[in-house]
Amino acid sequence: MRIRNAVLVALAIGAVMYFGLGLVFPREDLHISVKAEALVCIGGEMGYPGECKSGFPITNSLVTTVIVDLLLILMIVFGARNAQMVPRGFQNFVELVVGTFYDFAVGVDKKNVAKFFPFAATAFLLIILSNFIGLMPGAGSIGMCQPYAKAAAEGGEAEHHAANYYAERGWPLTCEPGELLVPFLRAPSADLNMTLALGLISVVLIQYFGLKALGWEYLVRFFNFREGPMFTVIGFIELISEVIRIVSFAFRLFGNIFAGEVVLVVLAHLFPYMLPLPFYAFEVFVAAMQAVIFSVLTLVFMSMATQAHGGHDDAEHGAAAH
Amino acid sequence: MTDEGLRFVAMALAIGLGAIGPGAGIGVVFSGALQAMGRNPEAEGMLRTYMFLGFALAEVPFILSLVFGLLIGFSII
Numbered sequence: 168m169r170i171r172n173a174v175l176v177a178l179a180i181g182a183v184m185y186f187g188l189g190l191v192f193p194r195e196d197l198h199i200s201v202k203a204e205a206l207v208c209i210g211g212e213m214g215y216p217g218e219c220k221s222g223f224p225i226t227n228s229l230v231t232t233v234i235v236d237l238l239l240i241l242m243i244v245f246g247a248r249n250a251q252m253v254p255r256g257f258q259n260f261v262e263l264v265v266g267t268f269y270d271f272a273v274g275v276d277k278k279n280v281a282k283f284f285p286f287a288a289t290a291f292l293l294i295i296l297s298n299f300i301g302l303m304p305g306a307g308s309i310g311m312c313q314p315y316a317k318a319a320a321e322g323g324e325a326e327h328h329a330a331n332y333y334a335e336r337g338w339p340l341t342c343e344p345g346e347l348l349v350p351f352l353r354a355p356s357a358d359l360n361m362t363l364a365l366g367l368i369s370v371v372l373i374q375y376f377g378l379k380a381l382g383w384e385y386l387v388r389f390f391n392f393r394e395g396p397m398f399t400v401i402g403f404i405e406l407i408s409e410v411i412r413i414v415s416f417a418f419r420l421f422g423n424i425f426a427g428e429v430v431l432v433v434l435a436h437l438f439p440y441m442l443p444l445p446f447y448a449f450e451v452f453v454a455a456m457q458a459v460i461f462s463v464l465t466l467v468f469m470s471m472a473t474q475a476h477g478g479h480d481d482a483e484h485g486a487a488a489h
Numbered sequence: 490m491t492d493e494g495l496r497f498v499a500m501a502l503a504i505g506l507g508a509i510g511p512g513a514g515i516g517v518v519f520s521g522a523l524q525a526m527g528r529n530p531e532a533e534g535m536l537r538t539y540m541f542l543g544f545a546l547a548e549v550p551f552i553l554s555l556v557f558g559l560l561i562g563f564s565i566i
Binding site for chain 2: 201274275276422464
């Protein structure tokens with residue numbers, strides 16, 4: 168009974184806010200961009216909003232990446248400066264973060280953890296911080312307005328009417344009619360370039376550690392002509408799966424973070440005041456989870472790459488026995 | 490139905506149908522890992538490794554369907 172009343176009160180408050188605040192704050196049209204939008208074009212001119220006709224684009228996700236990098240560098244510099252045996256203050260926090268992840272990495276591969284840990288931990292910190300910055304209020308909603316060339320060209324009577332409608336109620340927070348909002352900040356992981364780069368680095372490092380640990384023997388798992396046609400086919404499949412790993416690393420991160428942003432934007436557009444809250448909490452969870460998944464998968468693949476090929480190992484033992 | 494509309498339907502079908510199998514598969518992976526961890530807590534570290542490995546392998550079909558869905562939706566193929 169009490170729960171029902173609470174739900175009813177919440178719904179009533181939501182409805183009042185929906186209709187009351189909806190009169191004050193006009194809503195903009197839904198606009199979702201799959202790729203990161205350009206803010207500035209170095210040595211070129213802007214075309215369609217968020218795109219460069221020519222020149223080198225500085226995208227909003229690049230801006231966020233630089234901010235994340237600076238934050239990470241500052242965090243480590245301030246945390247590791249005057250490192251003491253008994254940590255105090257901020258050093259405590261940094262040691263807690265790094266130490267927790269180190270214990271996790273030891274659980275995956277105890278022998279080679281010193282080699283694998285630097286990249287995995289860097290990727291973990293970078294991804295988790297960039298995801299959280301993408302979820303920060305203001306990221307994706309504060310930006311500059313750029314003229315929407317297509318709408319002006321196709322804009323019929325309805326478009327014109329809507330323009331007047333918004334212009335009359337003009338709140339400084341909305342864009343002029345015929346313009347699109349290009350946010351200053353965008354989660355770096357919601358840009359495919361960033362995740363693809365991370366995936367490429369990760370897979371290249373996996374091959375590097377494999378080659379370093381096993382020498383040329385590492386390639387036997389891909390080009391195995393010694394143990395019959397069956398293993399040749401398996402090696403071929405392994406080679407393909409190595410390439411698919413790049414795609415899966417890149418699209419797992421991109422898909423999760425970008426889909427989360429789209430869900431939040433669409434829900435905020437449908438019902439702006441309370442509905443997005445639980446989804447926001449879920450997106451915070453997903454943001455942390457994806458960082459863990461990326462780094463743990465990197466660790467696991469690296470650990471697998473440094474282990475000798477199973478069938479081949481048996482064959483070696485057999486040869487030694489003979 | 491226009492060509493563009495058909496493309497959107499195809500994208501939705503590709504992503505939606507592609508999510509069924511991996512969804513069930515990831516559930517099986519994690520449920521199996523949790524059961525094993527409950528029965529044998531000593532092996533948790535090793536099990537976690539293989540759990541994430543199985544998760545990655547089970548998710549590949551969905552990621553492929555996502556990629557192809559995007560490729561179809563943005564009329565790249």
